[in-house]
Amino acid sequence: MKVLGIETSCDETGIAIYDEHEGILAEALYSQISLHAEYGGVVPELASRDHVRRIIPLIQQVMQEAQCQADDIDGIAYTAGPGLMGALMVGAAVGRSLAWTWKCPSIGVHHMEGHLLAPMLEENKPELPFLALLVSGGHTLLVDVTAIGEYQVIGESLDDAVGEAFDKTAKMLGLSYPGGPIISKLALQGVTDRYKFPRPMVNRPGLDMSFSGLKTFVLNTWTESDQSEQTKADVAYAFQEAVVDTLTIKCKRALKQTGYKQLVIAGGVSANQQLREHLNKLAKKTSLEVFYPQPKYCTDNGVMIAYAGLLRLKGGEQDGEGFSTVPRWPLGDLKKV
Ligand code: KG4
Numbered sequence: 001m002k003v004l005g006i007e008t009s010c011d012e013t014g015i016a017i018y019d020e021h022e023g024i025l026a027e028a029l030y031s032q033i034s035l036h037a038e039y040g041g042v043v044p045e046l047a048s049r050d051h052v053r054r055i056i057p058l059i060q061q062v063m064q065e066a067q068c069q070a071d072d073i074d075g076i077a078y079t080a081g082p083g084l085m086g087a088l089m090v091g092a093a094v095g096r097s098l099a100w101t102w103k104c105p106s107i108g109v110h111h112m113e114g115h116l117l118a119p120m121l122e123e124n125k126p127e128l129p130f131l132a133l134l135v136s137g138g139h140t141l142l143v144d145v146t147a148i149g150e151y152q153v154i155g156e157s158l159d160d161a162v163g164e165a166f167d168k169t170a171k172m173l174g175l176s177y178p179g180g181p182i183i184s185k186l187a188l189q190g191v192t193d194r195y196k197f198p199r200p201m202v203n204r205p206g207l208d209m210s211f212s213g214l215k216t217f218v219l220n221t222w223t224e225s226d227q228s229e230q231t232k233a234d235v236a237y238a239f240q241e242a243v244v245d246t247l248t249i250k251c252k253r254a255l256k257q258t259g260y261k262q263l264v265i266a267g268g269v270s271a272n273q274q275l276r277e278h279l280n281k282l283a284k285k286t287s288l289e290v291f292y293p294q295p296k297y298c299t300d301n302g303v304m305i306a307y308a309g310l311l312r313l314k315g316g317e318q319d320g321e322g323f324s325t326v327p328r329w330p331l332g333d334l335k336k337v
């Protein structure tokens with residue numbers, strides 16, 4: 001079975017063809033980063049319009065690269081949510097229309113399930129059940145994964161998502177968007193023990209998290225400082241350490257609670273090198289195994305949507321005549337495959 005995957009939930013148009021036996025046949029990604037950079041974040045209407053411009057040429061490019069004709073495609077998977085309504089509508093409308101024209105089934109995929117399953121694309125895959133930490137621009141979730149599609153959210157951020165905290169912190173420091181990669185690069189030049197920021201909610205029991213207070217802490221520290229380039233790097237370092245430490249503590253607690261020995265990290269922030277180092281250190285000390293997608297599959301892409309869609313289509317699911325997009329969609333509402 002060959003599935004065409006379409007991702008348009010935010011600011012990346014991601015297209016891919018995944019074959020059940022041969023794996024990834026072709027993939028393409030167009031990032032709108034430069035389009036939104038001057039606004040310091042994603043402008044939804046601009047995002048939708050750019051998806052409209054890019055989506056068909058990218059599908060044509062991927063079909064050509066994979067040497068596929070319409071007849072070769074057995075199913076189409078598109079991100080149905082969560083995400084920006086207009087952006088989701090573009091991918092869903094194109095995906096559903098192509099499926100209708102090509103007379104193949106289609107399926108609306110949950111974006112975070114795409115992220116969650118991305119480590120399965122690697123050679124060294126986790127085995128069910130496992131714990132997943134999903135960290136992106138819109139979500140921070142600790143998930144008990146008992147089966148594909150059977151997800152229990154056991155911890156989450158009560159306010160800002162981790163990626164969002166990186167992006168907002170970068171903006172406060174006068175850095176561009178997206179903030180995650182920029183902050184982590186700058187942090188390499190930071191003096192390690194100049195600032196120590198709070199680790200939010202680690203002294204309270206439970207697995208929930210909060211990152212908006214940390215942002216205020218950064219703002220106060222920055223406004224009261226000399227605002228030199230060195231101070232900027234030191235603040236970036238202290239912020240990243242606080243976030244990574246907090247996530248590591250919560251993972252440790254969730255692993256103890258579930259008894260699992262396998263931890264999956266996915267979503268944009270899972271590309272963060274410092275987070276990987278902290279969790280690898282934790283793994284070395286305990287009998288834990290940590291699984292990540294390769295960096296290009298940490299952030300949004302079409303491959304993870306094609307893969308998640310393939311599993312669901314093979315499991316017998318498919319769209320009806322119409323389609324719907326779901327800007328807010330709890331991961332726990334999904335059905336077991
Ligand atoms: O998964 P993703 O591409 O899109 C969403 O589903 O939101 O995640 C994007 C987020 C952004 O907030 C970005 O700043 C963050 O992931 N990010 C990182 C890194 N690379 C991307 N955060 C920290 N360190 C990174 N290396």
Ligand code: ZN
Pocket residue numbers: 111115136137267268299300
């Ligand atoms: Zn994402």
